Amino acid sequence: MRLFLSMFALGLFLVLLFSFSPTRLIGNEENNVGIQENSSGFEIIVLKNDTNAWYYQVLKDDKIFIIQKSIPAIAGNRAFVDSNQAAKVASLVLSKMENGDFPPSVQVSELTSLQIIY
Helix, strand or coil: CCHHHHHHCCCCCCHHHHHHHCEEEEEEEECCEEEEEEECCCCEEEEECCCCCEEEEEEEECCEEECCCCCCCCCCCCCCCCCCHHHHHHHHHHHHHCCCCCCCCCCCHHHHCCCCCC
């Protein structure tokens, strides 16, 4: 029952996350989740590496702008614990880029407000 409730909550969270942002989920496979931004042409791809660590890439016109393999603003080399957390930070970075912040920087307070585990 706990597993079912956890999965239900996760599904609800994803629906809410992607329905109120300018991004939409375009794929969901075992090792990657793709998110396409419609208005600016940027694409965010969330991937899992061979050590099961999650990271994201920001692309435009098939050119890589950012590869973020560790949680930004945190000392050390800590990876995202799951695809949802990588996607949340990637969406934050994308919104900063759309506002003209380049390179976009992420603050610890923003990670905390997004409930990123680090």
